[in-house]
Amino acid sequence: MRRIAFFTSTRAEYGLLRPLMAEVAARPNLALQVIASGTHLSEAHGATWREIVADGFPIAARVEMAIASDDSEGVALSAAQVLSGVASALARLRPDVLVLLGDRYELLAAAQAAVLARVPIAHIHGGEATEGAIDESIRHAVTKLSHWHFAAAEPYAERIRQMGEAQDRVWNVGAPAMDNIAALDPVPKDDLERFLGLTLRAPAFLVTYHPVTLEEDGGLAAMQALLAALDTGAGSVVITGANADPGANAIRASLQAFADERPDRVVLVESLGARRYLSLMRHVDAVVGNSSSGLLEAPAVGVPTVDIGPRQQGRLRAPSVLHCGESAAEIRQALDTALSAGHRAIAARRESPYGRPGAARRIVDQLSTVNLAARAKPFVDRRCAADA
Structure with a gap:
């Protein structure tokens, strides 16, 4: 059985991961592992770990993260906590894949722990641009640490390829948010x-x-x-x-x-x-x-x-x-x-550039079949017009 771990640290990111977790949990050949951290574990932020459990997903590991201090030093120390905690969780859970979504600073710490533990990473929502936030740098750093990439739109998939990622490791699957909207019981x-x-x-x-x-x-x-x-x-x-x-x-x-x-x-x-x-x-x-x-x-x-x-x-x-x-x-x-x-x-008119429902199924289909032994990542050089 293939073990698929998810790291989640905020209510917003969990909302996008939820349809994927449900898809993994429904497949008999896959085992779901949830690593909860960040504001999920904070009463001041709503203790949203309860929502994860109420949705039927047991929490396999809890990674504490100090979030009371919000200056640069405090944030860096919080990231260090996540690195240590995720390292311990991965050593105990021994997942085959770690799924990460987005671009928060604690995500980079989780990715570093996975790389050092030789746990391959599947990254969702890479290739995007947010010019007004440090998330921009973090997102692209996580892309380079990841083995498989699930983009929300074709321009984002192309940007991931532009960063040297192989064509057969990048998929334009649309945004998981579309699954939530389609399945909503209001x-x-x-x-x-x-x-x-x-x-x-x-x-x-x-x-x-x-x-x-x-x-x-x-x-x-x-x-x-x-x-x-x-x-x-x-x-x-x-x-x-x-x-x-x-x-x-x-x-x-x-x-x-x-x-x-x-x-x-x-x-x-x-x-x-x-x-x-x-x-x-x-x-x-x-x-x-x-x-x-x-x-x-x-x-x-x-x-x-x-x-x-x-x-x-x-x-x-x-x-x-x-x-x-x-x-x-x-x-x-x-x-x-x-x-x-x-x-x-x-x-x-409900026009959206982020695809159609079904992203969760498309992502989990790939996670079920990707070659876990292919750990070495080639850097694919792309010929630029300036080189011609």
Whole structure:
């Protein structure tokens, strides 16, 4: 039996990995191993390990990671914890493959542990570009440490090949998020409102704002401009918690204060869970902030996106995604456009550059058959026009 391990450290990444875990668990020739770390194990971030267990996936290993300190030194020390913890988990679990998704800093530590343990890595969502975050460098580093690559779109697959990866190790499978949307059993609006403790009134916005790790203030000024743009006294605002990147504590405190001062129309929820999050998208007028979910899930659900600042700059965008600068005036203008009848009609077409449902099956089909003995990776030199 082939043992497939998954490393997961955030609610967002787990939501994308969930259909793959279910696909692995359903196949008798495969054994699922879940390594949980990061904010999953933090009560302050919603203790989302409970969601993993509730979904029927036993946690094979827990890797503690200190996330209280969000300065550069604290983040580096947290990554060191992950390296040590994942090394111990791999030695005990002895997986045949480690699956990693995305570009968070703890992912690079997990990848390093796997390389040193001679456990081959399958990487999902490589080849993408996010010019405003350190994730950009981490993503490409993980690509070079990985043996197999599952890209969400053909331009991303081509970029992976451009980095010297062999053609037969790279697949364009689409985004696993499309599987979640296709399989969604939506939570009724009344149940969502009871969970939130808030009646959704138009215009309703679903807001997620993460630190911008290449900006000097971590994106704090831009986040305050966003709150100023939202402070109209009308409609409802549901804010989800920021991830555990450098600068997160200041952003989280400002978001909480904004919600506490406006309890009749604003609520901050650390984690909605994947099902509630996608269900809530169906009942808001726009997804707002700088999360990748505004580019991946929102267009496929049919809701407009206002993407703020440089954090997602470089990613493929559907026509329903509006990009704007970081001033309150620019954000207000983008919100007005998102709420217009013309742009709502564009969003209703549900156009997405990230493929069709079935990514989980396509990925697991490959993981079931790849040659595990082929550990040596050739670097494929590609002839450039300048060399001609």
